[in-house]
Amino acid sequence: MDHSMSSKSKxxxxxxxxxxxxxxxPCLALIFTIYYLTTxxxxxxxxQASAIVVGSLLLLLIGFFFIKTFFMVRNGIEDISFSNIHIEKPLLFKRLILLFLTLCFTFFLEFxxxxxxxxxxxxFAIILLSSxxxxxxxxxxxxxxxxxxxxIFIYLFNTQFPRGPFENFIEKIQDGK
Structure with a gap:
């Protein structure tokens, strides 16, 4: 009986x-969203209106994720621990490449x-995450x-995202030049 109990717990x-x-x-997204909404x-x-809509949706999704995680941890299905972090090398490699892609995105955004x-x-992110x-x-x-x-953001809301060749081309077409 004791043996079966220990194998069951294992x-x-x-x-x-x-x-x-x-x-x-999700934690970084939460911090960024709060920062963005306050600035x-x-x-x-x-x-402001579009930022509030997008930020609210993001906060809602993050909230759902945290609630789901809370119940999964409480039910013993998941755990939050520093001691048994095991990230498979292929997954770690994909995450590092995704981080690199994100940094490249922010760098090339101005150009x-x-x-x-x-x-x-x-x-490239979709290719990386699928095949x-x-x-x-x-x-x-x-x-x-x-x-x-x-x-949505540039044409309808006239949000001040960095403009590049595509945005300049569309603007010239609209102006009739």
């Missing part, structure tokens, strides 16, 4: 997933503008999402 310990690494991005007071009202930077970032076999889908998704982002 099995349950093996199935507990440490979610500490999964909390890094947009000087922006035009339409930029390429929002739309082209977003297309390139999303394309090179999905390059057509990655291209369609990255172009679609970037154009939707352009239309």
């Amino acid at each position: 099995k349950s310990k093996k199935t507990v997933k440490n979610v500490l690494p999964d909390l890094i991005i 947009i007071t000087e922006a035009p009202w339409i930029a 390429l503008g929002f739309t082209l930077s977003a297309i390139i970032f999303l394309f 090179i076999n999905n390059w057509k889908n990655a291209l369609i998704i990255s172009i679609s999402c970037s154009l939707i982002g352009y239309f």
Whole structure:
């Protein structure tokens, strides 16, 4: 009886997933969102409105994630611990590449503008997280999402995102030049 109990507890310990690494991005997103929402007071009202909508949605999703994680930890399905962090090398490598892509996105944003930077970032991020076999889908998704982002934030709300060749080209077409 005691032997079966110890083997049962060993099995349950093996199935507990440490979610500490999964909390890094939501925590950083929470900090950034709070910072962003508290610093947009000087922006035009339409930029404030769009920031509040997007920020509120992000806070809502982060809240859902934290609540789900809380219940999973409370039920013993997941764990938050520094002692048993085990990140597989391929996963760590992907995370580091994603961090590098994010840094490249922020660096090239000033030169390429929002739309082209977003297309390139999303394309390579999707390829990284899925596979090179999905390059057509990655291209369609990255172009679609970037154009939707352009239309909503730059065209409709006139948000002051960095303008690049694409945004300048569209502006010239609109001005009739």
